[in-house]
Amino acid sequence: MKPSIGIIPGDPSGVGPELVARLLADEIVAEADVLLIGDPHVFRLGQEQAGIRHAHTEVDAASGDWRAADRFALHPLETIPAGEVVLAESTEASGRSTLRTLDTALDFAAAGVIDAVVFAPFNKASMHLAGIGHADELHYMAERLGVETYVSELNTLDGMWTSRVTSHIALSEVADAISGGRIKRAANLIDGTLRRAGHANPRIAVAGINPHAGDGGNFGTEEIDIIEPAVRELAGTGMNVSGPWPSDTVFLKAVRKEIDAVVTMYHDQGQIALKLLGFDRGVTVQGGLPIPVATPAHGTAFDIVGRCRADVGATRAAFETALRMVGHWERE
Numbered sequence: 001m002k003p004s005i006g007i008i009p010g011d012p013s014g015v016g017p018e019l020v021a022r023l024l025a026d027e028i029v030a031e032a033d034v035l036l037i038g039d040p041h042v043f044r045l046g047q048e049q050a051g052i053r054h055a056h057t058e059v060d061a062a063s064g065d066w067r068a069a070d071r072f073a074l075h076p077l078e079t080i081p082a083g084e085v086v087l088a089e090s091t092e093a094s095g096r097s098t099l100r101t102l103d104t105a106l107d108f109a110a111a112g113v114i115d116a117v118v119f120a121p122f123n124k125a126s127m128h129l130a131g132i133g134h135a136d137e138l139h140y141m142a143e144r145l146g147v148e149t150y151v152s153e154l155n156t157l158d159g160m161w162t163s164r165v166t167s168h169i170a171l172s173e174v175a176d177a178i179s180g181g182r183i184k185r186a187a188n189l190i191d192g193t194l195r196r197a198g199h200a201n202p203r204i205a206v207a208g209i210n211p212h213a214g215d216g217g218n219f220g221t222e223e224i225d226i227i228e229p230a231v232r233e234l235a236g237t238g239m240n241v242s243g244p245w246p247s248d249t250v251f252l253k254a255v256r257k258e259i260d261a262v263v264t265m266y267h268d269q270g271q272i273a274l275k276l277l278g279f280d281r282g283v284t285v286q287g288g289l290p291i292p293v294a295t296p297a298h299g300t301a302f303d304i305v306g307r308c309r310a311d312v313g314a315t316r317a318a319f320e321t322a323l324r325m326v327g328h329w330e331r332e
Contacts, residue, residue, distance in 0.1 A: 003326040004033045004067065005319065006114035008101040009042050012085045013094040014300025015310040016120030017046025022312035023319060024054050024072060031323055033067045035059075035114055036074040038101045041082045043074065049306055061113050077104060088302040090123050095130030098122055102137070106144050109291045115329075116292035116322040120315060123300045135168055138286050141293065150185045151288030154193060155270060155297055156321060157278050160254045161261040162270035163190035163287065174266045178209060178222060183230040183263065189287050190261045191239055198328035202260045205250050206231050206243030209265040213246045227265075251277075271297075280313035283321045292325035294318040 007023070010016025020036070020043065023029065036043060036056065047053055057069035058076050066073045080097035105117045122137055134140040142151045155162045163186045166177045187204055194202040207213075208227060210220035217224055227244040234241045243263070245253070251273040253259045264270035274282050274297070282297035296314030304310060 001067075002031065002033050003116065003323055004035065004114045005322055005326075006035045006037050006105045006108055006117045007319075008036075008105050008117070008119045009038045009046060010120030010295075011094050011098050011123040011126055011300050012039070012042045012045070012080060013087055013089055013091060013126065013305070014121055014123055014302060015049075015305055016300065017042050018049040018305075018308075018310045019046070019120045019296070019312055019315045021046040021050040021052045021054065022310065023315050025050075025052050026312065026316055028316060028320060028323075032319075034072050035061055035066055035108070036072055037061075037105050037108070038077055039079055039082075039097070040074060040076050042080070042085065042097070045082075045085065049308060050310070051308060061108060062111075066113075075104070075108075077101060088305045090125035090129065092126070092129040094123065095126035095128070095132070098127055099130055099132060099140075102141070103144060106141060106291075109293075110145060115326045116294070118315075118319050118322050119293070119295045121296060121298060121300045138289075141286060141289060145289060145291075147289060149288060150189060151286070152186060152189055154190055154285040154287040155274055155282060156285060157274045157282045157297075157317075159257075159260070160251075160274070160277075161190055161194060162274060163187070163261065163263050164267060164270060165263065165265050167267050169266075171266065171268075175209065175220075175222060178226055178265055180226055180230040180233070183227060184234055187230075187234050187239065187241060187263050190263065191241075193285065193287050194260060196329055197325045199260060201240050203258070204239065204241045204261045204263060205245050205253060205259045206241060206263040207247040207250050207265055207269060208244035209247075209269075211246075211248075213244045280311050281317045282314055283318045285321065285325075292322050292329060294322045294325070
């Protein structure tokens with residue numbers, strides 16, 4: 001049986017609906033049974049924006065064998081009136097729609113109706129207007145799924161993975177937020193995720209925070225005081241881990257395939273590198289959840305909404321990542 005992937009259109013005011021339309025035209029979707037979850041008019045909007053038409057069969061995925069549907073199965077929802085979809089703007093209505101489709105997809109995944117979730121880009125401002133109640137969608141998802149253990153966004157590009165010790169906080173707060181415990185949680189999360197995705201012995205490099213990884217203490221002592229001891233502890237557990245490495249060279253090791261993953265200290269330390277290496281292929285994986293959940297690493301691109309210019313590359317890569325993870329996933 002093929003993997004079953006649930007797809008939601010993301011923020012209806014952004015490029016998500018167009019990206020879904022373009023993804024459904026790609027031959028890769030034949031490798032899975034696809035369940036679209038959302039408002040039919042939002043998916044039609046995306047097709048109009050992309051200039052692509054698809055045949056959908058409406059199903060009640062919760063009560064029947066939706067996989068028997070011809071072409072693409074669509075579980076219809078009513079989350080936003082067509083007249084309230086305002087392109088290229090953050091709105092409460094779009095945020096409510098995003099959260100409603102996400103809730104349904106997560107519930108289906110938890111119930112075994114689908115194996116994984118792929119979502120087109122969300123807009124955090126819209127979700128906050130709608131009352132998400134969390135700093136980001138990952139922690140919202142964790143609460144919905146009853147996850148109380150450590151979660152963090154992971155990113156992947158062409159087989160290269162990153163995790164973060166800190167994420168959505170001000171740069172001025174990063175140094176104080178770094179601790180041995182946080183480093184170990186970030187490393188264990190990416191090690192475990194890669195093992196569940198088929199890597200028998202992931203090779204993990206931990207980045208420093210200061211220029212030249214502190215240059216022996218000349219440019220800061222976090223590497224000596226915090227990062228290196230944490231790496232030693234991790235290595236003592238049998239993890240294939242090394243560091244701290246200077247952050248301006250560690251990604252060269254990843255490009256040369258000498259390592260599989262980099263544990264970064266803050267958001268942009270890893271994101272800048274990955275997006276320069278392949279903005280059109282970068283994927284965010286919601287690490288620590290009991291199901292594979294992936295999305296393109298870019299945002300809602302309000303500047304190009306409705307112009308038939310959305311690049312499907314990262315969305316395709318997210319779908320491919322979800323497929324690969326389902327193939328190796330062992331549910332706990």
